[in-house]
Amino acid sequence: MIEIKDLTKCYGSFKAVDNVSITVPKGTIHGIIGENGVGKTTIIHCVTGVYKPNEGVVLIDGEDVYDNPKIKARIGYVADSNSYFPTYRVKDMVKFYKGIYQSFDEESFNELNAVFALPEDRRINQLSKGMQMRLALMLNIAIKPDVLVLDEPTSGLDALAKKQVTDLLIKEVAERECTILISSHHLSELEKLCDDITMLQNGKVKYQSSVEGIKAKVKKLQAVFSSPVDLSDVEGILNVEQIGSIYHIITDNYTQALERQLYAKGADILEEIGMSLEEIFIYSSKEQR
Amino acid sequence: MNSLYKNYIKNSLILMGGASLFSIFLNIMDIMSERASAVNGQEKWTSYMTEWSQWAGTIFIIIFAAIGLNTFLHYKDVNKKTGVFIKQLPVKYGNDFLFKTISSLIFIGVTLTVLCVIGWVMYSPYFAEGENYFKQMWDTAYMTFAVMVLFYSIGLLSQQIIGIPILAIAAPFAAFFGMLGSFIGYESMPYAIRELPIFRIAIDLLGKFFELICFYGKIYPEETLFIIWSIPFFVLAAILNSKIDYSNMGKLFLFRWCRPVAYVIGSTMFAFSMQVVVNGFETRGTAAIIITFILSWLAGFKIIQYFVRRFD
Numbered sequence: 001m002i003e004i005k006d007l008t009k010c011y012g013s014f015k016a017v018d019n020v021s022i023t024v025p026k027g028t029i030h031g032i033i034g035e036n037g038v039g040k041t042t043i044i045h046c047v048t049g050v051y052k053p054n055e056g057v058v059l060i061d062g063e064d065v066y067d068n069p070k071i072k073a074r075i076g077y078v079a080d081s082n083s084y085f086p087t088y089r090v091k092d093m094v095k096f097y098k099g100i101y102q103s104f105d106e107e108s109f110n111e112l113n114a115v116f117a118l119p120e121d122r123r124i125n126q127l128s129k130g131m132q133m134r135l136a137l138m139l140n141i142a143i144k145p146d147v148l149v150l151d152e153p154t155s156g157l158d159a160l161a162k163k164q165v166t167d168l169l170i171k172e173v174a175e176r177e178c179t180i181l182i183s184s185h186h187l188s189e190l191e192k193l194c195d196d197i198t199m200l201q202n203g204k205v206k207y208q209s210s211v212e213g214i215k216a217k218v219k220k221l222q223a224v225f226s227s228p229v230d231l232s233d234v235e236g237i238l239n240v241e242q243i244g245s246i247y248h249i250i251t252d253n254y255t256q257a258l259e260r261q262l263y264a265k266g267a268d269i270l271e272e273i274g275m276s277l278e279e280i281f282i283y284s285s286k287e288q289r
Numbered sequence: 290m291n292s293l294y295k296n297y298i299k300n301s302l303i304l305m306g307g308a309s310l311f312s313i314f315l316n317i318m319d320i321m322s323e324r325a326s327a328v329n330g331q332e333k334w335t336s337y338m339t340e341w342s343q344w345a346g347t348i349f350i351i352i353f354a355a356i357g358l359n360t361f362l363h364y365k366d367v368n369k370k371t372g373v374f375i376k377q378l379p380v381k382y383g384n385d386f387l388f389k390t391i392s393s394l395i396f397i398g399v400t401l402t403v404l405c406v407i408g409w410v411m412y413s414p415y416f417a418e419g420e421n422y423f424k425q426m427w428d429t430a431y432m433t434f435a436v437m438v439l440f441y442s443i444g445l446l447s448q449q450i451i452g453i454p455i456l457a458i459a460a461p462f463a464a465f466f467g468m469l470g471s472f473i474g475y476e477s478m479p480y481a482i483r484e485l486p487i488f489r490i491a492i493d494l495l496g497k498f499f500e501l502i503c504f505y506g507k508i509y510p511e512e513t514l515f516i517i518w519s520i521p522f523f524v525l526a527a528i529l530n531s532k533i534d535y536s537n538m539g540k541l542f543l544f545r546w547c548r549p550v551a552y553v554i555g556s557t558m559f560a561f562s563m564q565v566v567v568n569g570f571e572t573r574g575t576a577a578i579i580i581t582f583i584l585s586w587l588a589g590f591k592i593i594q595y596f597v598r599r600f601d
Contacts, residue, residue: 048377072379083374100378 001026002047002147002179006056009042016042018203019056024196027177029169031190033277034200035285040183041080043200044151047181048077060147073101076140080152080183082132086125090118090135101143109142115164129156137165141172148172150182154189162186166193187278197277199284206284207252211277218280219254223247223262224269234261239283250275250283556589 002024009017017039024030032040045051046058049065049072058065065071084093098104113120116134124132133156140148148169154162166189172178184190190197191211199207199214207214218238224245231240236253251258254272262270275283482488496513560582 045373045377050373050376069379072377075377075379077377079373083372100380 001061002030002181003059003062004043004047004056005059007043007046007053007058008055009039009046009051010054016203017046020198020200020203020205021056022181022198022205022208024179024181026179027173028195029173029180029182029193031194031197032181032183032200033185033187033190033197033281034206038200039203040200041151042203044077044149044181044183047147048072048075048149073103074146076143076145076148078133078136078140078148078150078153080155081129082124082127082136084124084132084136086123088124089121090124090127091120093124093135093139094120097139097143103144105142105144108144109138112138112141112168116161130158130161133157134161134165137168141168144176145178148178148180150180150184152184153182154184154186162189169193187281188276191277199281201284214277214280215275217254218250218252218275218284220273220275220279220283221249221251221254221262222269222271222273223249223267225266226268227266229265231262231265234258234265248273252284556586560585560589 002022004020004022007017007020008015020039020043022030022032022043032043034040042051046053047065049058049068052066060071060074063071065075085096088096094106094109098106116138118127118131118135118138122131124135127135133153137150137153150169153169154165157165169180169182170193173180182190182194194211196210197207197214198205207217209217225247226245229247231237231247231249236251236255236258237249238252239250241248249262259270492510492513495517496510
């Protein structure tokens with residue numbers, strides 16, 4: 001289980017992450033989403049013990065991660081871009097991982113490589129971005145981690161590889177009850193993959209819930225008004241788009257009170273339309289701007 | 290030893306190998322030119338031996354240079370994308386402690402260079418006359434500082450590269466006390482014992498052995514004793530090393546004072562240096578000297594703080 005409690009991380013006077021708390025129960029997948037620069041990678045670096053939090057704590061099964069090799073040995077981390085020694089060959093990295101992680105299972109790595117087909121004699125700096133990502137995934141899955149932390153794991157991958165990675169992650173959770181924390185901009189994938197989602201805004205938690213929970217909270221309403229109307233005084237509206245007499249209203253506070261207010265403003269018809277996670281993200285970001 | 294350190298040791302060996310080959314090449318060229326001008330066999334022999342001992346000395350310098358370069362490479366990695374990978378690895382890597390002390394060392398290195406330059410300027414003909422008081426102060430402070438830096442550097446660099454902290458901690462102390470003990474002990478040893486045939490033979494034989502394995506020129510009896518003295522320290526260190534978990538070593542008392550020491554000594558030396566430089570241009574009254582000293586001390590402190598924070 002991952003417990004991020006009241007995490008704050010500053011770079012000088014800039015607060016990158018502000019009092020964020022996330023709990024990821026064992027055997028679940030938790031997604032972190034947000035615009036660029038909202039603190040996703042900073043949180044991930046705190047979870048993997050790269051950064052020491054300024055305030056708060058990151059616990060894995062109740063133990064602090066920072067400067068704790070025992071816990072770090074149970075974490076697999078796939079960064080958003082290659083961070084391995086550039087002149088190493090694939091087989092050198094395997095050897096390196098074998099030396100570092102006692103739990104490294106070379107057989108498992110070879111099985112994965114039978115699918116991903118990476119040339120073992122190729123140097124890291126000669127691999128494409130997608131290949132490097134595959135290598136990182138294979139190495140980190142071969143260490144049989146209890147916790148797998150992934151930062152943009154599907155970036156640079158083709159459609160087939162994306163599918164393979166997604167299937168692999170689901171298999172890890174199903175077979176070994178691996179706990180996964182994942183940050184990605186590919187929200188349609190996260191929507192299918194994650195049990196829970198945390199949406200960040202300016203280093204703070206904007207929404208935190210199950211995917212269905214967030215979808216239930218943020219709604220898109222299609223309303224028809226016979227005459228032009230000003231909705232700026234209605235509370236809980238994130239965004240309004242008007243096409244003629246049809247208004248598309250995005251709200252994160254869909255209640256009967258809101259419905260009453262809209263009818264009072266002259267709405268003839270009010271209809272609820274389903275939203276994808278990606279749409280929710282876009283409208284939430286628009287509101288912020 | 291974990292894979293991470295093996296990786297850097299491998300790098301070191303590559304660097305050392307390359308540098309050694311280059312050094313051998315230069316020496317062969319030198320020997321050939323010496324031989325060409327040598328008149329007789331004795332001169333040829335002398336030229337061989339001179340070049341050989343020069344080469345042995347070069348190897349030592351190469352080793353230290355390789356360690357330094359490798360430390361640089363490691364920190365270059367750490368401060369780039371690879372650093373994220375290195376820091377998330379489950380290795381005995383007291384990054385909190387190491388970043389702070391190494392950054393302090395970088396500062397010390399920079400300061401040392403500055404001090405050397407200032408020292409060179411001070412002893413230039415422009416300063417030949419007068420200012421003896423400051424020269425004296427300079428000499429004392431500079432020597433103390435240099436010795437301290439030397440001991441710290443040996444320990445910290447060994448730890449960084451070899452990854453065996455206790456051995457590294459023991460090294461400078463073993464060297465320091467071993468050296469003192471050997472010289473004082475040998476000098477104050479009764480003449481009768483020193484001249485005992487068995488003692489002399491043993492020391493001579495060991496000396497020859499050390500000469501052989503160290504690729505070093507003549508090793509004197511004091512130095513032989515010093516090496517013998519140091520061995521138990523290293524063995525003890527190696528045993529302790531296998532028993533200790535270093536994951537929290539940054540919190541140990543022993544390391545806590547590395548940072549304040551670097552701050553205080555670094556700032557004070559910076560202040561001394563500035564004092565000397567400013568005074569070189571214009572002789573001032575006591576109040577001006579005190580103010581310059583305080584301001585320079587604060588400036589030195591801020592510089593160290595900058596480096597420490599940069600790597601924090």
